[in-house]
Amino acid sequence: MKKLEIIIKPEKLEDLKGVLDDHHVSGVMMTNIMGYGNQKGYRQSYRGSQYNVNLLPKIKVETVVDEEAAGPLIDQVVEKIQTGHYGDGKIFVYDVEDTVRIRTGEHGAEAL
Numbered sequence: 704m705k706k707l708e709i710i711i712k713p714e715k716l717e718d719l720k721g722v723l724d725d726h727h728v729s730g731v732m733m734t735n736i737m738g739y740g741n742q743k744g745y746r747q748s749y750r751g752s753q754y755n756v757n758l759l760p761k762i763k764v765e766t767v768v769d770e771e772a773a774g775p776l777i778d779q780v781v782e783k784i785q786t787g788h789y790g791d792g793k794i795f796v797y798d799v800e801d802t803v804r805i806r807t808g809e810h811g812a813e814a815l
Contacts, residue, residue: 704799704812705773709764710736711784711792716762718783723766726776729815732765742789759790767799769812 711719716733723731737758747756768776777794785791804814 704767704802704815705770706765706767706797706799707773707777708795708797709766709780709792710738710761710794711764712790713760713762715784715792716764719764719780722776722779722783723764726768726772726779728766728768728776730766734763734765736761736763740790740793761792767802767815769815 709719713735720731738761739757739759742759743757747754773796777796780794801810802812802814803810807814
């Protein structure tokens with residue numbers, strides 16, 4: 704099993720949800736976060752004063768999928784989400800040793 708941590712721009716959330724639904728992902732956790740990467744934020748002017756805004760709003764989406772499903776899912780996320788500009792986001796992929804459904808005690812893929 705693979706855990707995917709997908710960091711995206713907030714305006715791309717509906718596109719990402721569509722991809723996850725197309726791949727029948729059974730569980731998703733979403734978190735509003737702030738951060739920056741290569742774009743380092745932007746410069747803004749307020750009442751004549753210049754200041755840097757370097758923490759930009761992002762959304763972190765976490766899910767666990769079968770190892771076979773991870774590759775095609777990642778490919779489709781990249782295809783749908785990318786704009787070719789800084790700040791499109793990142794996908795972090797982790798190995799998951801086990802999953803346990805608390806209600807039934809099931810382990811592994813059955814617990815997903």
